[in-house]
Amino acid sequence: MIYEPFDESLKILTATKWEPWQKEAIRQVVPDAIFLEPDACRSLEELIFQADILFGSPKISPTLLAKSPTLKMIHLLSTGVDRYMVPEFKESPIILVNSRGVHGPLVADHAMALLLALSRSLHLAYEKQESKVWERLPIVDLEGRTAGLLGLGSIGKEVSVRCKSFGMHVVAVRRSGEKDPAVDKVFPPSQLHQVLEVSDFVICSLPLTRETYHMITITEFSVMKPSAFFINVGRGATVKEEDLIRALEQQMIKGAGLDVFEKEPLDPDSKLWDLPNVIITAHYGGTDEAGLKKSFAIFLDNLDRLKKGEPLRNVVDKELGY
The missing domain is CATH 3.40.50.720 (NAD(P)-binding Rossmann-like Domain)
Structure with a gap:
């Protein structure tokens, strides 16, 4: 699937907090990136209405995510996407990417x-x-x-x-x-x-x-x-x-x-x-620091592809549900 390239700077939001090494790596791909993260003054629920890209697995309703007029892509740290398969999100133009293959x-x-x-x-x-x-x-x-x-x-x-x-x-x-x-x-x-x-x-x-x-x-x-x-x-x-x-x-x-x-x-x-x-065991079979870095590598690659309008990796088929 190919998407129109983006000329403007991207506002990139994390569901948690950005690590310095993550910011540095993103700047190598998107030099003018604007970094957003939830803090005491701005909640994640508020920031999704400003961000172009969301990285992480947010614990907020997919129905609310679907209402964002700015979100273009969400990159999940997980492979499973079943909680996102609600009508409102499926019908939204937001690109959903998972970490298939990482885990x-x-x-x-x-x-x-x-x-x-x-x-x-x-x-x-x-x-x-x-x-x-x-x-x-x-x-x-x-x-x-x-x-x-x-x-x-x-x-x-x-x-x-x-x-x-x-x-x-x-x-x-x-x-x-x-x-x-x-x-x-x-x-x-x-x-x-x-x-x-x-x-x-x-x-x-x-x-x-x-x-x-x-x-x-x-x-x-x-x-x-x-x-x-x-x-x-x-x-x-x-x-x-x-x-x-x-x-x-x-x-x-x-x-x-x-x-x-x-x-x-x-x-x-x-x-x-x-x-x-x-x-x-408490659903921790795929939990690992190395897995996070592999998922982040896919995210970086897709940022580059998104900027250039090239096909993205690991795009979820919303009809099939994976």
Whole structure:
């Protein structure tokens, strides 16, 4: 997608505070940039009505952002954009850019950490350690096992590389159904159950869209192996959480490793906290200082492209929702 170049100086707003190194880097691309940041005198909600560009992940309503007469582009530090998919923002002319590709290796590492912890009963071993109980726990040999990937974007492909290094067979569900050398076999969403039936570990990295909302329900858990583990590092609402709890309680699946949830933070009253076959992490699988700098590098590149009227990177398709 190509946009008209901008001749005037750009007012660039951050959702937090500008670091000196960020300002210096931006000036290399946009020498006459005007830097805006919220402070005691000016709130972020006020500044969005003055800024041309917004960098960061603002905790304000996308509906309010859509009302800005000046905003041309928003660069998010995250990959997920589901909260922005409201009619007002989708219909606005604001360009939405995400950090797709930045978090792939980080989140894939986190998915594998959950997979390995579950396969080696490390969550149960920690409980035994706390109680000073010496007990040999069951393990799952990964070699020859099947990993079923729900989603084959940057995270899914990185997960596949890691699974194959453990000698695992890898199959995947992909919206297009198009073959990919990263995995052994690709299935379209209409054949989701075929993937679930054969998988020993199901790793979900799907974005949240109209098509993926509650894609995994009790019906899907019922076709999985009773010995299978479910891992979610994508978006919480791709899974119907009450059905996941039911599947775990009734031992329809062996366990789950979860970094994302339907509602975050996870409610203290959620049954998930107390289930012995669940490992919970607080949606930090992609959090890393290096990731921030990689995202900022995309932002700098797009500033240069925006000034020149060249195609931008990582532009979100508001209709597809990613």
